[in-house]
Amino acid sequence: MNIFEQIQTQVQQAFPALFGTAVEIEKITINETLKEFSGDVTLVVFPLLKLTKKNPEESAIIIGEFLLSNNPHVESFNVIKGFLNLVLKDAFWTAFLLEEPMQIPAKNEVVLIEYSSPNTNKPIHLGHVRNNVLGYALAGIFKANGYQTSKVNLINDRGIHICKSMIAWQKFANGETPESSGMKGDKLVGKYYVAFDKQYKQEIETLIATGHTKEEAEKQAPILLAAQAMLLRWENGDAEVVDLWKMMNAWVYAGFDVTYKNLGVDFDKYYYESNTYLLGKDIVEDGLSRGVFYKKENGSVWIDLSADGLDEKLVLRADGTSVYITQDLGTADLKYQDFKMNRSIYVVGNEQDYHFKVLKLILQKLGRPYADGIQHFSYGMVDLPSGKMKSREGTVVDADDLIDDMIAAAKEQTEALGKIDDFTEEEKIALFKTIGLGALKFFLLRVDPKKRILFDPKESIDLHGYTGPFVQYTYARTRSILRKAGSITPLAKSDLAAYALLASEKELIKILYKSNIILAECCKEMNPAKLIDYTYDVAKIYNKFYNDCAILAAEKEIEKKCRLQLTTLTGNTIQRCFALVGIDVPERM
RNA sequence: GGCCGCGUAGCUCAGGGGAUAGAGCAACUGCCUUCUAAGCAGUCGGUCGCACGUUCGAUUCGUGCCGCGGUCACCA
Numbered sequence: 001m002n003i004f005e006q007i008q009t010q011v012q013q014a015f016p017a018l019f020g021t022a023v024e025i026e027k028i029t030i031n032e033t034l035k036e037f038s039g040d041v042t043l044v045v046f047p048l049l050k051l052t053k054k055n056p057e058e059s060a061i062i063i064g065e066f067l068l069s070n071n072p073h074v075e076s077f078n079v080i081k082g083f084l085n086l087v088l089k090d091a092f093w094t095a096f097l098l099e100e101p102m103q104i105p106a107k108n109e110v111v112l113i114e115y116s117s118p119n120t121n122k123p124i125h126l127g128h129v130r131n132n133v134l135g136y137a138l139a140g141i142f143k144a145n146g147y148q149t150s151k152v153n154l155i156n157d158r159g160i161h162i163c164k165s166m167i168a169w170q171k172f173a174n175g176e177t178p179e180s181s182g183m184k185g186d187k188l189v190g191k192y193y194v195a196f197d198k199q200y201k202q203e204i205e206t207l208i209a210t211g212h213t214k215e216e217a218e219k220q221a222p223i224l225l226a227a228q229a230m231l232l233r234w235e236n237g238d239a240e241v242v243d244l245w246k247m248m249n250a251w252v253y254a255g256f257d258v259t260y261k262n263l264g265v266d267f268d269k270y271y272y273e274s275n276t277y278l279l280g281k282d283i284v285e286d287g288l289s290r291g292v293f294y295k296k297e298n299g300s301v302w303i304d305l306s307a308d309g310l311d312e313k314l315v316l317r318a319d320g321t322s323v324y325i326t327q328d329l330g331t332a333d334l335k336y337q338d339f340k341m342n343r344s345i346y347v348v349g350n351e352q353d354y355h356f357k358v359l360k361l362i363l364q365k366l367g368r369p370y371a372d373g374i375q376h377f378s379y380g381m382v383d384l385p386s387g388k389m390k391s392r393e394g395t396v397v398d399a400d401d402l403i404d405d406m407i408a409a410a411k412e413q414t415e416a417l418g419k420i421d422d423f424t425e426e427e428k429i430a431l432f433k434t435i436g437l438g439a440l441k442f443f444l445l446r447v448d449p450k451k452r453i454l455f456d457p458k459e460s461i462d463l464h465g466y467t468g469p470f471v472q473y474t475y476a477r478t479r480s481i482l483r484k485a486g487s488i489t490p491l492a493k494s495d496l497a498a499y500a501l502l503a504s505e506k507e508l509i510k511i512l513y514k515s516n517i518i519l520a521e522c523c524k525e526m527n528p529a530k531l532i533d534y535t536y537d538v539a540k541i542y543n544k545f546y547n548d549c550a551i552l553a554a555e556k557e558i559e560k561k562c563r564l565q566l567t568t569l570t571g572n573t574i575q576r577c578f579a580l581v582g583i584d585v586p587e588r589m
Numbered sequence: 590g591g592c593c594g595c596g597u598a599g600c601u602c603a604g605g606g607g608a609u610a611g612a613g614c615a616a617c618u619g620c621c622u623u624c625u626a627a628g629c630a631g632u633c634g635g636u637c638g639c640a641c642g643u644u645c646g647a648u649u650c651g652u653g654c655c656g657c658g659g660u661c662a663c664c665a
Contacts, residue, residue, distance in 0.1 A: 034608065044607060046645065056645095082645090083608065119665070161665060228663095300663060309592080310661090317663045324665050353593060354660055380594085381659080388658090419625065435627090447602065451595070452658075459601095459614095464627055466602080466613040473627045481624055533603065536612085547620095547629045567624095589627075 002517055003073065003088070004030045007041060014066055019052045019059075027051075032510075038078060039085030040510065046082045056082035093509045094496040097565045101572070104516065107146040112339050113139045113377075115347035116265065119156040120252040121165040122190035124259050125396035126455060127349070127382045127389055130444045133582065134379055135347040136265045137445055137528035140580035145523040150339055153267040154331055157249055158274040159324070163230040165189050166244055167223060168196035178251050184258065184400070185251030190391065197392040199223050228319075235321050262403050264437070264582050269338065271331050277322045279330030283366070284316050292365050303362055313358050328359050329366075336370045343373045345526075350378040350450070377526060380452035382444075397457055406436035406461060413463050420588065434584040435469050441583050442468030446532045466536055468583055471574055474539035475585045478571035481551055482564070491561045499558060504545040505566065511541050512569050515577070528581055535577045542570045 001009070008028045015023045027047045033039035045052070045059045052059040057079055064077035064084050073092040078085050115135020118124060124132075135151070143149040156162075169176075169192040178185045200223050207217035218224075233241045260266070284301055287293045293303050293315055301316035315326055335344060346356060356376035363371035381388065382397075389396040411432040414420060420428060443461045447453050463469040501509070511534075518534045521527075551567060554560040575585050 029607080031607085037608075042608090046607065049645080081608065156665070159665070160663095164664095298663090314663055319663080321663085323663070349659095350594070351659055352665085355665085357593095378594090383658085413627070417625090417627070419627095451602090454601075456601095462601095462614070464614085467627085469627055470613095473625080477625060477628085484624065529603085533612090540612090543628055544630090546624080550624075552624050588625080 002513075003092070004032075004041060004517075007043070007067065007071065007086070010067070010071060011043065011063060014070070015051075018062055018066060019048075019054075021051050023048065023051055033085050037080060037083070037085050038087060040088045041086045043084040043086070044082060045084055049082075060084040090499065090501045090506070091497065093501060093506060093513070094499050094562070095493075096509055096513050097496065097562065097569070098491060098493060104144065104146045104519070106148070109147055109343070110339055110341040111142045111147040111149045111343045111345065112152060112335060112341035113142070113149065113345045113347065114152050114154055114335075115139075116260075116267070117154045117156060117348070118256060119161060120189070120249050121162050121193045122391040123184070123186040123255060124399040125389055125391065126399065126402060127396075129263065129399050129402070129440070130379065130382050130453065131347055131349070132260075132263055132265045133441050133444045134377070134449055134528060137531075137581035138345070138347065138377060138526060140582065141519065141523050141526075141528060141531065144519055144576075144580050147523075150268045150341075151266070152269045152271060152335065154271040154273065154276075156273050158234065158245070158277065160227060160231050161193075162245065162249075163227040163234065164196040165193040166241075166248060167227045167230055168192040168199065169248065170244070171199075171223070178254070184255045185253070186255030186259075187398075189248050189252050189255075194392060194394050196223065196227070231321055232319060259399050259403075262400070262433075262437070264584075271334065273327045273331070276330035276334055277327035279333060280322055280326035280328065281316065281330075283329045283333065284322075284326060287315075287362075287366055290366075292362075303365070305358065305361060308361055310354075310358060310361070313362075315362075325355065325359060325362070329362065332359070332363055332368070332370070332374070336368070341370060341373065343375060344370055345375045345377050347377045347379070350380055352376070353378055377449070379449040380447075382453045382455050385454070385456050397455065402440065403437065406440045407432050408436075409460055409463065410435035410439065410469070413469075414589065423588075431586055431589060434586050435463070435472060435589060438468035438472050438578075438583045438585075439463055440468075441581065442471070442532060445528050445581055446536075448529050449527060469589075471535050471539040471578070472583075472585055473589055474542050475571055475574045475578075476587065476589045477546065478542070478567045478574075479587045481567050482571070484552060485564050488561065488564065491565045495558050495561060499562060502549060504541075504548040505562070508541050508545045508566055508570065511538050512566075512573055515573050519577075519580075531577055531581060535574055538570060538573055538577075542567075 008025060008030045011028050012023055012025050015021070029044040029047060031042045031044065033042040043063060045056050045063070048059060049056060060079040060082065064079060064086070067074045067086060068077060073088050074086050075089040076087045113135060116132050118128060139149050139151045172195050173192060176188065178188050181188060200221050203221035203223055204217040207220060208214060212220065230241055234245060284293060288295065288301060293301050295301050298318040300314060300318040302312050302314055304312050306312065313325070314323060316322060335341065348356065353376065360371060360374045363374065384395065384397070386395065414432060414435065420431065423431065439461050444453065446466070518530060522531045545566065549563055551560065551563040554563055578585050
């Protein structure tokens with residue numbers, strides 16, 4: 001139990017003796033004391049006044065007196081208006097310096113996180129990067145909180161959109177391959193996805209010019225019909241189509257591997273839609289016989305969710321081919337077979353909020369045991385100043401390009417500072433990558449996942465201020481100090497008894513003390529941004545401490561020991577938090 | 590139009606019933622013969638979209654309105 005909970009519980013237990021009535025724990029509001037007041041922990045008495053039947057000051061004083069004589073950590077208190085500010089003894093804080101890092105006990109709960117889930121018809125862009133970075137971070141946070149966590153990637157490798165790039169390649173590519181063109185495989189396939197769209201639009205215009213309505217044209221454009229026919233042939237196992245599909249997907253995977261490796265994301269298991277959509281069809285069949293679904297005259301299969309405030313939803317097309325949600329049903333069953341998860345988290349953009357409501361509802365109606373544990377981790381889009389990124393229209397910030405740009409910016413900045421001239425070439429390359437990717441990931445993670453991110457390609461991502469490199473730099477500072485300190489006799493408990501903390505030392509201890517509290521909140525709220533914000537605070541406060549206090553040149557030996565220990569803990573905390581979210585940390589920069 | 594989300598400093602974002610609303614960027618001012626200045630300290634900058642309501646207390650909760658975005662496909 002941390003000190004905040006400890007005081008809260010203690011007050012609750014003593015409340016009847018003090019005021020003659022019990023109190024719910026939620027009424028006891030405990031905050032950190034604001035900087036401008038003296039104290040460490042603040043209890044807000046306003047919510048208690050109805051129960052204490054005394055004015056704010058009197059109530060606060062009673063509680064304050066009680067804590068002063070019954071909590072060994074409380075040194076003194078002051079009351080301002082309805083706020084009871086408690087000052088804790090320095091010994092409470094310095095004791096934390098020697099504590100073993102608190103291990104969060106393992107929980108017997110399996111959490112499955114699906115993220116990334118790319119389509120194999122286009123390269124990864126900045127929006128997907130946000131997905132990957134968020135998914136990885138979320139998994140790290142769950143794991144750190146003791147959950148049995150696995151990461152899976154569902155590859156969207158089949159469907160009408162895949163056939164679109166296939167058909168365009170057949171028509172326009174003249175056999176172009178990654179080898180023949182020197183183009184990265186995913187980029188090449190993406191090029192034909194764009195080509196499809198261009199051709200499709202042209203055909204629509206032609207049809208409209210020859211007297212068709214827009215709607216007719218959109219349904220009858222020859223290249224779309226060809227794609228639909230190809231999907232049917234694919235689902236029927238047509239060898240020629242399947243071979244083409246395998247070839248083009250292999251190109252894409254080779255490209256994705258490079259990007260994933262650069263991003264540093266990984267997965268415990270891959271699922272392929274091409275393997276799960278048939279399972280989905282079986283589920284549709286089963287649900288049909290059990291009356292969960294129904295068939296329309298043209299043979300298409302639907303579910304009516306209007307009683308739940310949603311619409312009728314198609315689950316299988318009239319021609320028997322499966323739609324997006326068909327395979328999602330299959331994949332969901334398969335995941336449960338494989339992992340028996342208690343919670344199944346889908347990291348997918350908020351444009352699919354409706355889809356996931358439907359998916360969960362259908363699985364609940366089908367009586368799946370895991371259905372209630374399904375959770376859509378819905379995050380906001382990354383928008384450009386010009387609006388939404390659209391792969392089809394080529395208005396995207398490509399992931400590989402962006403990574404290259406970030407690394408180049410890191411290189412330029414770092415070399416200009418001239419601090420690493422003695423690095424080997426390999427060390428330099430590794431450092432530029434650490435900094436560049438650190439900046440990128442920090443940029444994407446620091447914003448509340450629910451909210452959209454505006455990215456302006458003209459303004460490169462900062463390396464100063466509230467950024468990844470700022471925190472990395474702070475880490476490098478701690479490492480530098482510790483290298484220079486060499487081996488010294490470690491801090492002992494007896495050293496600390498009479499140690500009086502300076503303001504910036506205390507502030508640093510206080511922020512370090514909170515790491516596990518923050519980590520638990522990040523998990524509960526599923527919010528990696530909060531962890532990022534915390535690492536920034538740690539770095540900020542350490543830098544102030546660094547400026548205010550001589551560490552190696554401290555006047556007294558005990559000061560030096562304490563400050564070195566603070567330096568060690570700061571470095572460890574930054575490293576630990578960053579590791580969870582996939583950001584590396586340099587020994588020097 | 591129905592449903593969902595979002596409006597906080599010039600810009601990008603935190604905060605989320607409690608004390609005088611915080612960071613970063615941008616602009617300006619100090620601080621490197623001293624542990625890494627990718628740093629620290631400071632100045633400037635706000636009717637927390639608008640209105641009403643609940644409350645001892647609302648930027649935070651509720652309702653309505655305005656603005657922006659998403660979604661309601663036999664696309665994914």
